[in-house]
Amino acid sequence: xFEFELQAQSGQARAGxxxxxxxxxxxxxxxxxxxxxxxxxxxxxxxxxLGTTLILANTYHLxxxxxxxxxxxxxxxxxxxxxxxxxLTDSGGFxxxxxxxxxxxxxxxxxxxxxxxxxxxxxxxxxxxxxxxxLGADVIMCFDECPKPNEREVVRAACERTHAWAxxxxxxxxxxxxxxxxxxxxxxxxxxFPDLRAASVRFLTDLNFAGYAIGGLxxxxxxxxxxxxxxxxxxxxxxxxxxxxxxxxxxxxxVNGVARGVDIFDCVLPTxxxxxxxxxxxxxxxxxxxxxxAEDSAPLEAGCTCYTCTHFSRAYLRHLVKADELLGHxxxxxxxxxxxxxxxxxxxxxxxxxxxxxxxxxFLAAYCSTSEEAxxxxxx
Amino acid sequence: xFEFELQAQSGQARAGxxxxxxxxxxxxxxxxxxxxxxxxxxxxxxxxxLGTTLILANTYHLxxxxxxxxxxxxxxxxxxxxxxxxxLTDSGGFxxxxxxxxxxxxxxxxxxxxxxxxxxxxxxxxxxxxxxxxLGADVIMCFDECPKPNEREVVRAACERTHAWAxxxxxxxxxxxxxxxxxxxxxxxxxxFPDLRAASVRFLTDLNFAGYAIGGLxxxxxxxxxxxxxxxxxxxxxxxxxxxxxxxxxxxxxVNGVARGVDIFDCVLPTxxxxxxxxxxxxxxxxxxxxxxAEDSAPLEAGCTCYTCTHFSRAYLRHLVKADELLGHxxxxxxxxxxxxxxxxxxxxxxxxxxxxxxxxxFLAAYCSTSEEAxxxxxx
Numbered sequence: 001x002f003e004f005e006l007q008a009q010s011g012q013a014r015a016g017x018x019x020x021x022x023x024x025x026x027x028x029x030x031x032x033x034x035x036x037x038x039x040x041x042x043x044x045x046x047x048x049x050l051g052t053t054l055i056l057a058n059t060y061h062l063x064x065x066x067x068x069x070x071x072x073x074x075x076x077x078x079x080x081x082x083x084x085x086x087x088l089t090d091s092g093g094f095x096x097x098x099x100x101x102x103x104x105x106x107x108x109x110x111x112x113x114x115x116x117x118x119x120x121x122x123x124x125x126x127x128x129x130x131x132x133x134x135l136g137a138d139v140i141m142c143f144d145e146c147p148k149p150n151e152r153e154v155v156r157a158a159c160e161r162t163h164a165w166a167x168x169x170x171x172x173x174x175x176x177x178x179x180x181x182x183x184x185x186x187x188x189x190x191x192x193f194p195d196l197r198a199a200s201v202r203f204l205t206d207l208n209f210a211g212y213a214i215g216g217l218x219x220x221x222x223x224x225x226x227x228x229x230x231x232x233x234x235x236x237x238x239x240x241x242x243x244x245x246x247x248x249x250x251x252x253x254x255v256n257g258v259a260r261g262v263d264i265f266d267c268v269l270p271t272x273x274x275x276x277x278x279x280x281x282x283x284x285x286x287x288x289x290x291x292x293x294a295e296d297s298a299p300l301e302a303g304c305t306c307y308t309c310t311h312f313s314r315a316y317l318r319h320l321v322k323a324d325e326l327l328g329h330x331x332x333x334x335x336x337x338x339x340x341x342x343x344x345x346x347x348x349x350x351x352x353x354x355x356x357x358x359x360x361x362x363f364l365a366a367y368c369s370t371s372e373e374a375x376x377x378x379x380x
Numbered sequence: 381x382f383e384f385e386l387q388a389q390s391g392q393a394r395a396g397x398x399x400x401x402x403x404x405x406x407x408x409x410x411x412x413x414x415x416x417x418x419x420x421x422x423x424x425x426x427x428x429x430l431g432t433t434l435i436l437a438n439t440y441h442l443x444x445x446x447x448x449x450x451x452x453x454x455x456x457x458x459x460x461x462x463x464x465x466x467x468l469t470d471s472g473g474f475x476x477x478x479x480x481x482x483x484x485x486x487x488x489x490x491x492x493x494x495x496x497x498x499x500x501x502x503x504x505x506x507x508x509x510x511x512x513x514x515l516g517a518d519v520i521m522c523f524d525e526c527p528k529p530n531e532r533e534v535v536r537a538a539c540e541r542t543h544a545w546a547x548x549x550x551x552x553x554x555x556x557x558x559x560x561x562x563x564x565x566x567x568x569x570x571x572x573f574p575d576l577r578a579a580s581v582r583f584l585t586d587l588n589f590a591g592y593a594i595g596g597l598x599x600x601x602x603x604x605x606x607x608x609x610x611x612x613x614x615x616x617x618x619x620x621x622x623x624x625x626x627x628x629x630x631x632x633x634x635v636n637g638v639a640r641g642v643d644i645f646d647c648v649l650p651t652x653x654x655x656x657x658x659x660x661x662x663x664x665x666x667x668x669x670x671x672x673x674a675e676d677s678a679p680l681e682a683g684c685t686c687y688t689c690t691h692f693s694r695a696y697l698r699h700l701v702k703a704d705e706l707l708g709h710x711x712x713x714x715x716x717x718x719x720x721x722x723x724x725x726x727x728x729x730x731x732x733x734x735x736x737x738x739x740x741x742x743f744l745a746a747y748c749s750t751s752e753e754a755x756x757x758x759x760x
Contacts, residue, residue: 036703066674066699073675080699082696311462319416320416326420330421330423
């Protein structure tokens with residue numbers, strides 16, 4: 001179980017299959033985020049229809065509500081949310097560190113107040129792993145410290161803590177978990193500093209995790225810094241383990257990440273943008289509140305095969321967004337996820353065909369050519 | 381077109397088929413409400429799957445946003461909302477009268493302020509019909525005055541105005557409409573007064589409408605008054621035209637309405653209750669926020685074949701409702717509509733079988749036996 005089968009490589013870009021107890025995950029893959037045991041506004045049958053093979057759920061949120069013990073008593077997260085395919089849970093670390101004044105970190109763990117009711121809780125590496133055992137996701141993550149990536153001394157200290165915690169997570173998983181049922185991934189830290197990244201990779205690969213995340217990115221550094229970090233970090237990781245870039249999911253970042261050898265991505269972007277009335281297309285983002293769409297009988301994207309584009313006009317979608325109708329959230333979420341999941345499948349096919357470089361260049365050229373909003377520079 | 385084919389009768393209860401340009405409507409029928417050109421939280425394909433054959437849309441809301449002229453330019457309401465089956469639009473009258481201090485009525489029409497931006501508008505019988513022509517629904521309604529039903533003098537005056545306006549609606553429809561494409565229904569007023577109801581029926585049936593609504597009910601009278609009014613009003617209506625009870629849709633009201641010869645119903649109840657976290661079942665209503673459901677692995681309703689009940693537990697639905705997740709609205713809406721549409725199909729089958737009386741008595745007995753909330757008396 002949890003074998004990563006590498007099928008083809010095109011430059012650094014890789015196509016493979018990651019085998020899990022809930023089925024195979026063809027990579028590269030994008031995982032929609034189901035923070036509270038639901039990908040917002042999506043039914044599982046719709047996610048299946050879109051070809052979703054992996055979703056992410058949040059340990060912090062589910063620990064607080066409805067509680068991981070309750071989910072365990074009801075048969076685990078897959079059964080609870082009626083999702084039969086693979087799930088990945090984060091460690092809760094990122095969420096508790098994001099609480100700012102509501103949390104206090106020490107070498108043993110983090111004490112924090114719930115954003116729901118102010119109640120006091122404590123997460124340690126052991127506790128995070130125990131919660132993730134209760135949830136029962138196929139892939140679980142080490143509890144790590146994720147600092148801002150640019151201050152060397154802060155990043156160095158976070159690396160040390162992350163490494164000590166990784167060891168404790170591995171020990172707890174060996175003690176109380178089932179490595180045949182749940183794969184534990186290590187998280188590489190080191191900010192934008194090549195020597196710290198190299199040291200973090202060395203420490204974690206010595207521990208022999210089932211997969212590796214590149215952590216501490218998409219948290220304040222520039223896009224060039226993020227991609228440069230991937231350029232030198234990813235090649236240091238073992239080729240026979242999946243590589244996961246956490247919290248990244250714009251179309252341009254997915255293309256650039258795959259080009260640098262990343263296999264797994266997750267991000268709230270497609271679902272969150274939809275709830276804010278924005279659509280992702282192959283020619284950039286559309287703000288559906290814009291008057292320009294008021295009488296436009298065209299679909300969001302010509303040629304798109306999703307339910308939204310094959311049935312509804314931009315004019316109708318604009319009406320739903322302006323009228324704050326739930327169907328607007330649903331239809332935009334469906335389209336945005338369809339685009340990202342299709343993009344991942346197309347990249348995978350191109351890697352298998354040996355045409356990835358041309359595919360990626362063409363996609364990025366079209367994507368930045370006519371975006372309604374200014375795009376960040378789209379490096380390949 | 382617009383033939384009403386009476387297939388069977390069981391006491392006053394009728395089974396039939398109402399033929400429209402967008403297909404046949406087997407009756408009795410419940411129409412989910414799509415106020416703003418969307419049944420809240422439902423995709424058209426989901427409504428088809430539930431067996432929905434008729435939906436209602438609101439003239440007032442669509443006139444204000446996105447505008448009926450815009451919808452006409454985009455090919456009409458069916459195409460705008462991608463709904464290929466029959467639609468009924470109300471006249472806008474009920475909504476503008478509900479604006480209270482924001483509207484002023486005279487014999488020619490109603491001047492009102494938009495609830496969206498305070499802008500001033502005017503609806504007359506002619507204008508209402510013109511808007512409904514632009515929307516293009518299969519069934520359109522006369523612009524009427526709907527007063528509180530208990531004050532005789534107020535009700536009598538409203539009847540006079542409603543009758544004068546009915547004539548003007550009919551003339552406008554003959555002048556600028558297409559009676560082969562859109563059927564105009566008259567609305568019987570008269571509150572809880574048998575002689576006023578009789579006079580209203582006489583006036584309107586002389587005008588020979590394609591169908592008749594029983595208006596002015598479910599607006600403040602008791603349930604017994606409402607049913608008594610149906611008892612003497614419905615039999616006065618012509619047998620060869622469909623009869624529509626506006627704004628009524630609780631399970632017990634549907635059974636009692638069908639038993640009294642009503643063919644068509646609409647109501648926001650199933651969709652609105654869902655958004656407030658409540659489920660309709662054959663044993664009464666469930667408030668999904670209740671702690672009692674927190675660890676309940678059972679579905680909302682044992683034996684229910686809807687997507688919600690065949691996939692999700694009460695515990696999960698409670699979690700979604702407590703966490704304010706959109707999927708909770710979707711899954712509860714789907715179940716609530718499934719129950720009402722199934723109830724209508726079962727009543728229709730029972731009328732065709734000659735077993736309606738027993739079916740209705742059994743349904744009501746089960747419905748009021750174990751309701752989580754106190755139910756109103758369930759008369760048959």
